[in-house]
Amino acid sequence: MAQNMQITYDIKGENTGTIKRRRIVAYIVLAFLSLLCLFWFYLLFVNATKSHAELSLGFTAVPSTHLFTNWKQLMKMPLKVLPGLANSIFVAALSAICATYFSAMTAYAIHVYRFAGRKAIATFILAVMMIPTQVTALGFLELIRKFNMMDTFWPLIIPSVAAPATFFYMKQYLDSALPLEIVEAARIDGSGEFRTYNTIIMPIVKPAIAVQAIFTFVASWNNYFTPALILSNENRKTLPILIAQLRSMDWSHLDMGAVYVMIAFSIFPVVVVYLCLSKYIVGGIAAGSVKG
Secondary structure, eight states, rough: OOHHHHHHHHHHHHHHHHHHHHHHHHEEEEHHHHHHHHHHHHHHHHHTTTTTTHHHHOOOOOOOOHHHHHHHHHHHHHSSSHHHHHHHHHHHHHHHHHHHHHHHHHHHHHHHHOOOTTTHHHHHHHHHHOOTTTTTTHHHHHHHHHOTTTTHHHHGGGGGGSSSHHHHHHHHHHHHOOOHHHHHHHHHOOEEEEEEHHHHHHHHTTTHHHHHHHHHHHHHTTTOOHHHHHSSSTTTTOHHHHHHGGGGGGGOOOHHHHHHHHHHHHHHHHHHHHHHHGGGGGHHHHHHHSSO
């Protein structure tokens, strides 16, 4: 018996040592990947602090002191950067709100209500994800011309109400995190459907909403194709359009320090949104990807 106990302890000790070694290797790999991802942001910040002459000398990992000088040079360019920032924030924020709220509502209706064609509707919504935006661009432009919405923000915001990818994620999350008994109990207590959704369901799906808000905000913020087709007024252009316009300028007279400042400036709001909502990402993705 003593020999068997000794063998058991040896096996447990060996397993414990193996687990520790695996964790150490995993932490090292994750740390390396994190540094690899963050390095490019650091490089962007370093380049934003350098003058055009310093950038022409090559790469150095040490920041310089020309950040505010580059910002002043950026403000002198014929690009309306601050209005572009305000436009991007307005469009991206409203798109994220509309996509998460109404897509979660659609997923809630498909999950809770039992009616004929429920699965067919869900399948059709998912099939829409397979259609590229470029394929429908021509018809979309004709439609917004008929509604006199050219050169406005509404064609960039209203379509986000129907977001198939967000619907799919929210549907998976509700299947795993929302028992139907909660909805039935709310109905017995006399709660209306909209009140149930807004006061009971929304807090339950808050992690998933936060995750999808990040994804939708970033996608709308980086969108160049659709705004470039719709927006022509200089006061309404978003940051991706302004950054693309830098390519048409005379590079021989372009201050690269100011260019790097503009790129860093365009990334900053996305980083802020991510930091504010990042605590929900791990829990939201884990719960949404496992169906109970």
